[in-house]
Amino acid sequence: MQAIAVSRDSEGPICIEKPRPEPEPGEALIQTLRVGIDGTDHEIINGSYGEYPDGEDHLVLGHEAVGMVEDPGTTNLERGDIVTPTVRRSPNGDSVYFDRGEPDMAPEGSYHERGIIGSHGYFSEFFTSQAHHLASIPSSLAQVGFLVEPLSVVHKAIELATSSRSSFTWEPTAALVLGNGSLGLLMLAHLTTTDTYKRCYCLGRRDRPDPTIDIIERLGATYIDSRETPVDMIPSAYESMDFICEATGYAPHAFKTVDALAPNGVGALLGVPDSLNFEIDGGALHNELVLHNKALIGSVNSNMSHFETATEDLRTFPDWFIDSLITDVYPLSKFMHAFDDDDDTTIKTAVQLSAYEERWWSHRKCGWTSQTRAVEGWNRGWIERLARNG
Amino acid sequence: MQAIAVSRDSEGPICIEKPRPEPEPGEALIQTLRVGIDGTDHEIINGSYGEYPDGEDHLVLGHEAVGMVEDPGTTNLERGDIVTPTVRRSPNGDSVYFDRGEPDMAPEGSYHERGIIGSHGYFSEFFTSQAHHLASIPSSLAQVGFLVEPLSVVHKAIELATSSRSSFTWEPTAALVLGNGSLGLLMLAHLTTTDTYKRCYCLGRRDRPDPTIDIIERLGATYIDSRETPVDMIPSAYESMDFICEATGYAPHAFKTVDALAPNGVGALLGVPDSLNFEIDGGALHNELVLHNKALIGSVNSNMSHFETATEDLRTFPDWFIDSLITDVYPLSKFMHAFDDDDDTTIKTAVQLSAYEERWWSHRKCGWTSQTRAVEGWNRGWIERLARNG
Numbered sequence: 001m002q003a004i005a006v007s008r009d010s011e012g013p014i015c016i017e018k019p020r021p022e023p024e025p026g027e028a029l030i031q032t033l034r035v036g037i038d039g040t041d042h043e044i045i046n047g048s049y050g051e052y053p054d055g056e057d058h059l060v061l062g063h064e065a066v067g068m069v070e071d072p073g074t075t076n077l078e079r080g081d082i083v084t085p086t087v088r089r090s091p092n093g094d095s096v097y098f099d100r101g102e103p104d105m106a107p108e109g110s111y112h113e114r115g116i117i118g119s120h121g122y123f124s125e126f127f128t129s130q131a132h133h134l135a136s137i138p139s140s141l142a143q144v145g146f147l148v149e150p151l152s153v154v155h156k157a158i159e160l161a162t163s164s165r166s167s168f169t170w171e172p173t174a175a176l177v178l179g180n181g182s183l184g185l186l187m188l189a190h191l192t193t194t195d196t197y198k199r200c201y202c203l204g205r206r207d208r209p210d211p212t213i214d215i216i217e218r219l220g221a222t223y224i225d226s227r228e229t230p231v232d233m234i235p236s237a238y239e240s241m242d243f244i245c246e247a248t249g250y251a252p253h254a255f256k257t258v259d260a261l262a263p264n265g266v267g268a269l270l271g272v273p274d275s276l277n278f279e280i281d282g283g284a285l286h287n288e289l290v291l292h293n294k295a296l297i298g299s300v301n302s303n304m305s306h307f308e309t310a311t312e313d314l315r316t317f318p319d320w321f322i323d324s325l326i327t328d329v330y331p332l333s334k335f336m337h338a339f340d341d342d343d344d345t346t347i348k349t350a351v352q353l354s355a356y357e358e359r360w361w362s363h364r365k366c367g368w369t370s371q372t373r374a375v376e377g378w379n380r381g382w383i384e385r386l387a388r389n390g
Numbered sequence: 391m392q393a394i395a396v397s398r399d400s401e402g403p404i405c406i407e408k409p410r411p412e413p414e415p416g417e418a419l420i421q422t423l424r425v426g427i428d429g430t431d432h433e434i435i436n437g438s439y440g441e442y443p444d445g446e447d448h449l450v451l452g453h454e455a456v457g458m459v460e461d462p463g464t465t466n467l468e469r470g471d472i473v474t475p476t477v478r479r480s481p482n483g484d485s486v487y488f489d490r491g492e493p494d495m496a497p498e499g500s501y502h503e504r505g506i507i508g509s510h511g512y513f514s515e516f517f518t519s520q521a522h523h524l525a526s527i528p529s530s531l532a533q534v535g536f537l538v539e540p541l542s543v544v545h546k547a548i549e550l551a552t553s554s555r556s557s558f559t560w561e562p563t564a565a566l567v568l569g570n571g572s573l574g575l576l577m578l579a580h581l582t583t584t585d586t587y588k589r590c591y592c593l594g595r596r597d598r599p600d601p602t603i604d605i606i607e608r609l610g611a612t613y614i615d616s617r618e619t620p621v622d623m624i625p626s627a628y629e630s631m632d633f634i635c636e637a638t639g640y641a642p643h644a645f646k647t648v649d650a651l652a653p654n655g656v657g658a659l660l661g662v663p664d665s666l667n668f669e670i671d672g673g674a675l676h677n678e679l680v681l682h683n684k685a686l687i688g689s690v691n692s693n694m695s696h697f698e699t700a701t702e703d704l705r706t707f708p709d710w711f712i713d714s715l716i717t718d719v720y721p722l723s724k725f726m727h728a729f730d731d732d733d734d735t736t737i738k739t740a741v742q743l744s745a746y747e748e749r750w751w752s753h754r755k756c757g758w759t760s761q762t763r764a765v766e767g768w769n770r771g772w773i774e775r776l777a778r779n780g
Contacts, residue, residue, distance in 0.1 A: 105654050108682065160685075163556045164550075167552075251673040251677075252672060263498070264495050269676060269680050273672075276672055278669065278672050280667070280668070281665050282642060282644065282666055283641040283663040283664050285641070286645075286663050287662055289686065290660060290661065291498060291662060295554065295687045296686045297554065298676075298678075298680040298684045298685065299680065300680050300682070
């Protein structure tokens with residue numbers, strides 16, 4: 001089968017041939033439908049992040065995937081089930097964090113991350129996984145299920161941030177997302193489609209016309225241009241924020257978040273920056289954190305419970321949002337285009353390894369159910385794009 | 391009656407004469423037994439913090455107090471009840487934060503703080519307070535009830551920090567207190583007398599022999615000299631910490647806390663520093679917060695629920711600890727000595743405005759109950775010190 005990998009011997013991602021994996025006991029064989037690309041993939045490609053599996057000369061990429069059960073093996077899954085896999089795995093099988101269902105809280109060095117750290121990812125025509133690391137999702141999400149993983153990261157961050165405010169009455173009304181990349185926009189879609197926040201804002205640094213600004217505004221949020229309004233000036237230009245999600249990886253934003261928070265507010269940090277020295281008024285920041293009961297919460301990864309709530313959430317997102325967010329889906333033969341992110345019109349890209357539609361019809365012999373929303377509409381858009389890109 | 395105040399016209403605290411207050415409806419008149427001194431008092435005296443009450447030329451100090459009900463007025467209190475007052479008050483009487491019992495979460499500008507911001511404190515022979523701002527405490531704590539307020543600040547911080555870790559299984563074993571002042575030592579006493587932490591540490595910058603180091607070690611904790619082991623080196627020299635409480639007001643400590651935390655750890659910040667510019671590796675700190683799910687939580691003030699848990703906690707502290715922590719109790723005639731903190735042997739000082747013992751016996755006509763622990767022992771020690779200081 002074909003797989004997209006990084007290798008010690010070559011630059012950039014390459015297409016390699018690998019044997020189709022055989023499921024071990026407890027594992028299912030999954031036919032990969034689509035794999036999404038994110039910033040972590042780019043970091044692995046440029047060598048700033050990631051680890052090869054022990055003793056191997058390549059790492060199969062892909063940690064945002066949706067697939068269909070091809071062979072359920074000894075598991076309770078059924079052939080044709082649509083699944084999306086979680087990312088972390090226990091290398092030795094014995095980890096209290098994994099036993100608790102909280103691999104997202106496992107300390108560095110005690111886990112592999114498929115497609116990222118020490119374990120092959122899902123960017124191949126087939127992959128195997130233990131069934132308890134596979135979230136079953138509705139077939140209506142078969143095309144977009146690769147968004148469950150990044151959206152689960154949003155849910156984990158929201159959960160951590162909200163619990164940090166749970167010892168008192170917290171009635172947030174204003175939220176700000178720092179960053180208009182795909183993760184930031186997923187966070188914004190979550191915030192604007194729940195009832196919690198009355199006013200949402202998203203910070204970027206792009207000129208109009210811009211498709212992310214269009215999405216921000218269509219979601220009912222306010223676009224803030226960081227070149228005009230730096231993070232710490234947001235309270236005076238707009239308002240103080242009860243919740244801020246940092247999804248930029250730009251460290252000065254993480255610290256200026258403290259100034260942009262309202263009293264009792266919380267900032268969730270999701271970006272993973274490299275070392276960067278800069279000066280801060282640490283006294284003022286420390287003072288502000290204390291005197292206004294503010295919090296900064298780092299959050300990484302997610303677990304099965306977040307995959308489940310993210311799946312529910314994804315089903316409530318408006319069709320136009322998902323259609324606008326996923327700017328391109330490429331066939332495997334043109335996978336390299338999915339890694340181009342120079343274009344200002346690109347937001348989220350994916351690669352289609354197997355077409356879902358035909359398999360669905362052959363497996364299930366039934367039409368779309370009423371819960372599938374406008375799946376046909378998405379298919380139509382993507383099939384057109386596939387044709388354009390193919 | 392006599393009161394200790396700061397005035398626009400004079401330097402340092404002065405003793406003034408004021409009329410004895412009359413309780414308004416809903417208020418009780420309290421005879422002040424003892425008032426504790428802390429760093430905030432020193433900041434008010436040196437002019438770096440605090441606000442005079444509107445239109446007044448002086449501010450009566452004192453926000454850590456214990457007293458006895460002299461006139462319960464229309465309240466449900468009884469004459470002779472021992473009480474300790476909370477600090478924040480709503481200037482206009484209409485505040486959603488106060489209505490919820492969460493004045494500690496009220497934003498700046500929406501509250502007064504008695505003895506600190508805009509409202510006279512308790513450093514006078516009598517004071518009045520609405521009954522719902524008075525925590526009733528056992529008479530066994532009549533001598534040391536002024537510790538309930540600072541200990542309630544510890545409880546509030548613990549509650550905020552713990553709730554921030556409540557969305558996952560958090561099993562902390564190692565705790566570190568930054569700062570060996572009275573607040574840090576109260577936090578350490580709390581941490582070492584609960585079952586949560588197996589190993590506790592306390593950071594200071596003092597040479598042996600030193601009474602705070604003696605207390606730290608007698609509590610079963612390990613003393614860390616910051617001159618030998620800076621905060622960010624603590625993990626390599628000792629271990630990573632699940633919980634860190636910063637009680638120094640030294641801003642670089644707040645940021646280095648991130649490096650000293652174990653994965654999934656939380657740092658509670660209590661210090662209130664002034665502006666201080668310094669350089670940080672903000673990228674590394676941000677990265678560390680995210681990749682290890684770490685949190686920094688600012689915490690200020692406390693509410694009645696924290697006064698209640700602090701009261702219970704104070705009753706479990708070993709007698710020797712309280713006796714060692716309160717290094718001096720001065721009579722009102724020598725109140726100035728209570729503000730001397732140059733001496734390395736001084737930890738916590740208080741001023742006695744009225745002797746509890748006599749009043750107790752005349753009011754209640756009963757002996758110490760079995761729950762009062764070694765109150766007589768404390769009295770003896772303090773009476774000796776009063777004699778020495780008087």
